[in-house]
Amino acid sequence: MKPTVHDIAAAAGVSLATVDRVLNQRPGVSARTREKVEAAVVALGFVRDVAAANLAKGRVYSLTFILPSNDNSFMRELEKAIGDATVRSPAERTDIRIVKVPPFDAAALVKALDAVCDERPAGVALVAVDAPEVVAAVDRLVEAGIPVVTLVSDVPASRRVHYAGIDNLAAGRTAASLLGRFVGERSGAIAILAGSLLVRDHRERLDGFRSVMADNSRHLVLLDVIEGRDDPTLVERQLTELFRSRADIRGVYSLGAGNRGLAAALRKAEVPQRPAVIAHELTETTRSALCEGLVDAVLNQDAGHEVRSAIRVLKATADGLPVLVAQERIRIDIFLKDNLP
Amino acid sequence: MKPTVHDIAAAAGVSLATVDRVLNQRPGVSARTREKVEAAVVALGFVRDVAAANLAKGRVYSLTFILPSNDNSFMRELEKAIGDATVRSPAERTDIRIVKVPPFDAAALVKALDAVCDERPAGVALVAVDAPEVVAAVDRLVEAGIPVVTLVSDVPASRRVHYAGIDNLAAGRTAASLLGRFVGERSGAIAILAGSLLVRDHRERLDGFRSVMADNSRHLVLLDVIEGRDDPTLVERQLTELFRSRADIRGVYSLGAGNRGLAAALRKAEVPQRPAVIAHELTETTRSALCEGLVDAVLNQDAGHEVRSAIRVLKATADGLPVLVAQERIRIDIFLKDNLP
DNA sequence: CTGTTAGCGCCTTCAA
DNA sequence: TTGAAGGCGCTAACAG
Numbered sequence: 001m002k003p004t005v006h007d008i009a010a011a012a013g014v015s016l017a018t019v020d021r022v023l024n025q026r027p028g029v030s031a032r033t034r035e036k037v038e039a040a041v042v043a044l045g046f047v048r049d050v051a052a053a054n055l056a057k058g059r060v061y062s063l064t065f066i067l068p069s070n071d072n073s074f075m076r077e078l079e080k081a082i083g084d085a086t087v088r089s090p091a092e093r094t095d096i097r098i099v100k101v102p103p104f105d106a107a108a109l110v111k112a113l114d115a116v117c118d119e120r121p122a123g124v125a126l127v128a129v130d131a132p133e134v135v136a137a138v139d140r141l142v143e144a145g146i147p148v149v150t151l152v153s154d155v156p157a158s159r160r161v162h163y164a165g166i167d168n169l170a171a172g173r174t175a176a177s178l179l180g181r182f183v184g185e186r187s188g189a190i191a192i193l194a195g196s197l198l199v200r201d202h203r204e205r206l207d208g209f210r211s212v213m214a215d216n217s218r219h220l221v222l223l224d225v226i227e228g229r230d231d232p233t234l235v236e237r238q239l240t241e242l243f244r245s246r247a248d249i250r251g252v253y254s255l256g257a258g259n260r261g262l263a264a265a266l267r268k269a270e271v272p273q274r275p276a277v278i279a280h281e282l283t284e285t286t287r288s289a290l291c292e293g294l295v296d297a298v299l300n301q302d303a304g305h306e307v308r309s310a311i312r313v314l315k316a317t318a319d320g321l322p323v324l325v326a327q328e329r330i331r332i333d334i335f336l337k338d339n340l341p
Numbered sequence: 342m343k344p345t346v347h348d349i350a351a352a353a354g355v356s357l358a359t360v361d362r363v364l365n366q367r368p369g370v371s372a373r374t375r376e377k378v379e380a381a382v383v384a385l386g387f388v389r390d391v392a393a394a395n396l397a398k399g400r401v402y403s404l405t406f407i408l409p410s411n412d413n414s415f416m417r418e419l420e421k422a423i424g425d426a427t428v429r430s431p432a433e434r435t436d437i438r439i440v441k442v443p444p445f446d447a448a449a450l451v452k453a454l455d456a457v458c459d460e461r462p463a464g465v466a467l468v469a470v471d472a473p474e475v476v477a478a479v480d481r482l483v484e485a486g487i488p489v490v491t492l493v494s495d496v497p498a499s500r501r502v503h504y505a506g507i508d509n510l511a512a513g514r515t516a517a518s519l520l521g522r523f524v525g526e527r528s529g530a531i532a533i534l535a536g537s538l539l540v541r542d543h544r545e546r547l548d549g550f551r552s553v554m555a556d557n558s559r560h561l562v563l564l565d566v567i568e569g570r571d572d573p574t575l576v577e578r579q580l581t582e583l584f585r586s587r588a589d590i591r592g593v594y595s596l597g598a599g600n601r602g603l604a605a606a607l608r609k610a611e612v613p614q615r616p617a618v619i620a621h622e623l624t625e626t627t628r629s630a631l632c633e634g635l636v637d638a639v640l641n642q643d644a645g646h647e648v649r650s651a652i653r654v655l656k657a658t659a660d661g662l663p664v665l666v667a668q669e670r671i672r673i674d675i676f677l678k679d680n681l682p
Numbered sequence: 683c684t685g686t687t688a689g690c691g692c693c694t695t696c697a698a
Numbered sequence: 699t700t701g702a703a704g705g706c707g708c709t710a711a712c713a714g
Contacts, residue, residue, distance in 0.1 A: 051392040052691035173679035334675040338514035356685045393707035
């Protein structure tokens with residue numbers, strides 16, 4: 001049988017309360033007694049039953065998610081995933097709140113972070129803008145004892161405890177590698193679409209993409225990045241114009257959101273041969289674009305995984321438990337029309 | 342506050358024991374009383390605290406995993422994943438046991454299933470061989486009230502409650518789609534390596550592969566399937582011979598295990614241009630083959646995910662809870678050398 | 683058919 | 699510095 005606190009108490013010759021004090025590192029135990037208890041713990045191989053502990057404590061973890069108020073499918077997906085987590089909240093002893101802030105706006109994010117800090121939640125997850133003010137604000141939270149997890153886009157310079165998102169450098173490299181193979185030997189130009197280079201995820205994808213393109217595909221020219229602010233209308237206009245202005249576009253890498261605009265532009269583009277296209281995030285739009293053959297591959301991050309991972313990490317950290325980093329790695333999903341779920 | 346059994350008892354004007362009987366669908370409650378309790382449950386929006394229930398029940402789920410005694414990296418990976426689950430067993434209230442059987446051997450599998458049945462575990466997971474006897478044996482377990490989950494390779498004709506593995510048809514299609522693009526316009530032959538067509542996963546991958554090849558790549562000839570029984574030595578010999586016998590091999594699809602043999606054969610093959618190669622399962626071998634450029638893409642199923650999913654499903658089913666199918670879907674990971682974890 | 687009572691493993695006053 | 703006792707939400711004898 002698994003040993004319980006009772007067994008420890010008996011073995012150490014103390015009472016339950018004392019065992020509990022030692023286990024939870026509370027004061028009021030003499031060094032000698034503490035040692036006896038600790039010895040008993042290792043001798044019997046005691047591991048505390050977290051479920052029972054939580055039951056007794058009646059603990060609930062209040063968590064705050066800070067998201068950009070960006071209206072694109074991926075963000076909606078993310079919100080939905082958080083909503084799902086909220087639904088099974090009672091079972092997981094969490095109390096989740098969502099705060100929205102204007103997108104790509106460091107100042108607004110900082111303000112939100114500071115406001116959230118005053119509510120002293122058990123943990124905070126945010127889609128970060130990579131700016132020094134944000135680093136400082138995140139660090140203030142951590143300083144105040146509130147663990148912070150970045151979601152989707154990271155701020156590595158900060159003291160956030162974890163980043164729940166994909167390796168965007170690798171994503172960019174993967175896109176370049178696939179696009180290079182899809183284009184083949186033909187020479188020509190590659191268009192690159194981003195949301196904003198203010199967010200780290202987009203910048204890193206771009207870096208990864210460029211580096212592999214430089215290595216593998218010297219016969220292709222990378223055009224200047226088009227920043228579409230993840231806005232479908234803007235993206236469509238810019239891309240349509242590009243297609244009109246030059247006829248040698250062999251490939252498109254859309255590394256941000258706003259893919260409704262991409263699909264629209266591709267659909268109406270009058271080109272002899274359709275360019276190879278790689279986009280990010282599997283949404284209604286990109287899914288049908290894949291099926292139609294407008295898009296060749298979609299790199300995806302699973303919003304549900306990211307949210308669940310963020311919650312697990314925040315809870316564990318709030319309890320002072322270690323995080324199994326390997327377990328929490330978020331994969332880059334690659335979808336072709338042949339392996340759509 | 343979340344309502345508890347006490348609240349329900351008070352609201353319905355009955356005792357705790359009666360509430361408990363209704364909640365757990367135990368007999369010995371009059372229809373009228375039952376209705377009152379059920380009304381209270383919906384009125385107060387009661388959801389039972391599973392953690393507390395398990396604590397009170399002191400329940401442990403004894404689970405048996407039946408694996409082929411095949412010595413390849415993937416099976417070792419699977420065992421390791423089960424081992425990891427065993428380690429955190431106490432926390433998850435599971436008691437996991439592994440049974441090994443000879444690979445690709447329906448009779449042995451049936452015998453093992455029947456033996457396991459006598460031990461009346463709370464659930465069974467197995468890597469299945471797709472044969473009528475196996476269907477019958479699985480159904481006997483289910484008949485005996487023991488939920489069964491197939492792992493990695495399915496037996497859809499049986500009454501297993503769930504399949505924890507990838508969609509192998511889609512995997513085969515994906516491999517064909519990628520290989521077609523990687524090969525490009527050149528015509529020639531494609532070699533196909535399988536372990537054994539007795540297991541459903543290999544057969545399905547082959548079917549998916551062939552169908553997309555037929556659609557997309559008419560200029561490529563598919564050679565007869567080489568069955569290497571997932572045995573590296575055998576695979577190496579067969580493949581080496583093939584490379585010697587014809588010089589127009591443009592691509593290789595290795596849909597089984599035993600990839601050490603594949604890598605060895607590729608490494609020493611004397612061919613003017615290396616064929617495009619797609620293999621399954623990310624292991625030490627395939628990983629280094631990817632890095633070396635011997636293999637172009639690896640399709641992978643995450644053994645850890647599969648094991649954890651199998652456990653969740655078995656536990657849920659043992660408790661009569663529904664399974665969230667969408668949640669339990671196992672993804673096909675696609676690795677290029679650019680997105681290796 | 684229904685209720686009383688004593689736990690499951692742990693935490694937390696309150697006294698000593 | 700320590701211990702006794704009660705309770706978290708639920709289940710399971712054992713009585714009525």
